[in-house]
Amino acid sequence: MSSRPTISVEELVAHKADIVVIDASWIYGPFNQAGIDVRARYCQAHIPGAWFLDLRSFARAYPPQDARIDAVTRPPRQVVRELIAAAVPAPQCPIVITDMDGGCTTAPFARLLLIDSGYPNVRLLDGGTPAWTYVHRRRLTDDGPRFLELAADARTRSPAQEVGTDRFATLADVAVAIADPSRAQLLDCRGLPDNHGVLPEDYRTVEIPCTCIVRSPEVVEEAPHGHRFRKPPRLAALLAERRVSSHANKIATCYFGVGAAVVATAFEIAGWGPVRVYAGSLIEYAQARWSG
Numbered sequence: 001m002s003s004r005p006t007i008s009v010e011e012l013v014a015h016k017a018d019i020v021v022i023d024a025s026w027i028y029g030p031f032n033q034a035g036i037d038v039r040a041r042y043c044q045a046h047i048p049g050a051w052f053l054d055l056r057s058f059a060r061a062y063p064p065q066d067a068r069i070d071a072v073t074r075p076p077r078q079v080v081r082e083l084i085a086a087a088v089p090a091p092q093c094p095i096v097i098t099d100m101d102g103g104c105t106t107a108p109f110a111r112l113l114l115i116d117s118g119y120p121n122v123r124l125l126d127g128g129t130p131a132w133t134y135v136h137r138r139r140l141t142d143d144g145p146r147f148l149e150l151a152a153d154a155r156t157r158s159p160a161q162e163v164g165t166d167r168f169a170t171l172a173d174v175a176v177a178i179a180d181p182s183r184a185q186l187l188d189c190r191g192l193p194d195n196h197g198v199l200p201e202d203y204r205t206v207e208i209p210c211t212c213i214v215r216s217p218e219v220v221e222e223a224p225h226g227h228r229f230r231k232p233p234r235l236a237a238l239l240a241e242r243r244v245s246s247h248a249n250k251i252a253t254c255y256f257g258v259g260a261a262v263v264a265t266a267f268e269i270a271g272w273g274p275v276r277v278y279a280g281s282l283i284e285y286a287q288a289r290w291s292g
Contacts, residue, residue, distance in 0.1 A: 005111075005123060005265055006123055006124045006125070006229070006269065007096055007123040007124070007125060007126060009127070009131050009132050009138065010136070012096055012125060013136075013138065018094060019094045019095065019096050020051070020088050020095045020096070021047050021051070021095075021096050021098065021125075022051045022053050022087065022095060022096070022148070023042055023047070023050045023051065023052050023053065023098050023099065023100070023129070024055060024099050024106050024110035024111075025038045025042060025052075025099040025100045025101070025106060025107075025129075026054075026055040026099075026106045027106075028070070028071065028072075028198075030197055030198050039052065041100060042100075045133075045141070045142060046129070046140055046141065046142075047129060047138075047141075048140075048143070049144070050098070050146075051087045051146045051148050052145065052146065052148065053148045053149075054147060054149035055109070055110065056070075057150040058073050058150060059071060059073055060150065060152045061075065061150040061152055062074075064256065065283055065287040066200070066283055069199060069200070069283055071255070072106075072109065074113065074168065074257060074279035074280075075113075075150065077116060077117040077118070079150065079154060080113055080114065080116075081117050081118060083150060084117070084119065084148065086148060087146070087148055091118050091120070092120070093119075094121045095119060095121060095122045095123070096122075096124070096125050097110050097111045097122060097123070097124050098124070098125040098128045098132070099128050099129065100128060100129045100130070100226075101130070101226050101227060102127055102128040102131070102220065102226035103124045103128030103129075103228065104124070104220045104227055104229050104262060105227070105262065106258055107124050107125070108124060108258075108261040108264070108265040109257060109258045109261035109262075109277075111123070111124055112167050112264065112277060115167060116165055116168055124265070126228060126229075127226065127228045128226060130223065130224075130225035130226035131223070131226075133225075134224060134225040135223075135224060165276075166276065167276060167277065168276055168277055168278070168279050169184075169276040169278045170278075171280055171288055174208065174253070174278055178208075178209055183249065184248065184249040185211050185244065185245055185248050185250045185251070186208060186210040186211055186212070186251050186253060187210055187211075187213070187214050187244070187252045187253065187260075187263060187275070188207070188214070188215075188253060188254075189214055189215060189253060189259045189260045189262070189263040190215060190216070190255055191217055191254070191259050192215075193215075195255070195282070199255060199283070203282065203286055206282060206285070206289070208253045208278075208281070210253060212242050212243060214239065214244065214263050214266075215259075215263075216259035216260075216263055219235060219262060219266035220262070220266075229265070229269055230266070232269055232270045232271065235266050235270035235272075236270045236271075239270060239272055245273065246273050247273045248273060249273075249274055249276075250267070250274065250276070251276050251278050252264045252275050252276070252277050252278065253278045253281045253282065253285075255283065257277055257278065257279035257280070260279075263275070264276070
């Protein structure tokens with residue numbers, strides 16, 4: 001596979017025998033008003049041969065710093081490698097990540113986790129599972145569901161002990177950027193202008209002091225069934241409008257990292273400079289501020 005961050009359904013079909021497909025669907029509780037059970041939905045209808053990466057199990061094994069928030073946490077790289085080894089025979093094996101909302105909601109976070117953990121050949125299915133079934137009329141199946149999930153006692157070390165990488169930033173990296181904005185642009189990628197209804201009420205006024213706003217819903221567009229990333233020219237125009245530097249270092253923040261991963265991927269698609277994701281984002285930042 002090429003270095004492009006996305007792969008079309010046609011490409012996946014042509015090379016599917018050599019590719020590991022992973023469904024990383026997940027819905028954060030406050031956004032799941034319909035009460036969708038993503039595991040059950042995967043069991044009922046998934047791309048043939050696809051594994052299910054249970055992002056919810058990450059929160060059980062590595063709970064967020066605030067126990068009231070049922071959010072995904074970035075596990076240590078060693079733990080990710082041990083988990084993915086069940087599905088991926090070798091690090092160089094091509095991997096395609098999908099989700100059931102267009103491959104541009106939770107799949108980007110899973111892709112960055114895998115790349116950061118030593119799997120360089122990971123791409124997103126353009127349009128996700130909806131593109132597979134509705135647009136290209138490929139069948140889904142309920143056969144052979146397979147799960148990649150962490151046990152609640154999986155921890156071997158804290159994610160906070162992980163250093164920053166070219167994919168993820170730490171609280172210390174964010175603190176440096178706040179003190180000296182020339183070191184990195186901080187991007188506010190929250191899906192909403194504030195935290196109301198997303199985080200507990202005591203987070204209502206908490207914000208990371210960012211210099212630019214690029215909200216995660218702005219980098220995707222409606223598709224016939226679900227969503228997909230906007231085309232590179234439209235993404236580039238949006239980023240220029242928001243006065244984002246095309247070459248400076250950038251750190252994307254949101255509530256807990258998932259939306260930031262969507263925006264970081266959009267930058268990659270647009271061909272705009274490096275962007276790291278602050279996986280702890282507002283939850284970790286608030287806890288550090290309150291404890292300090």
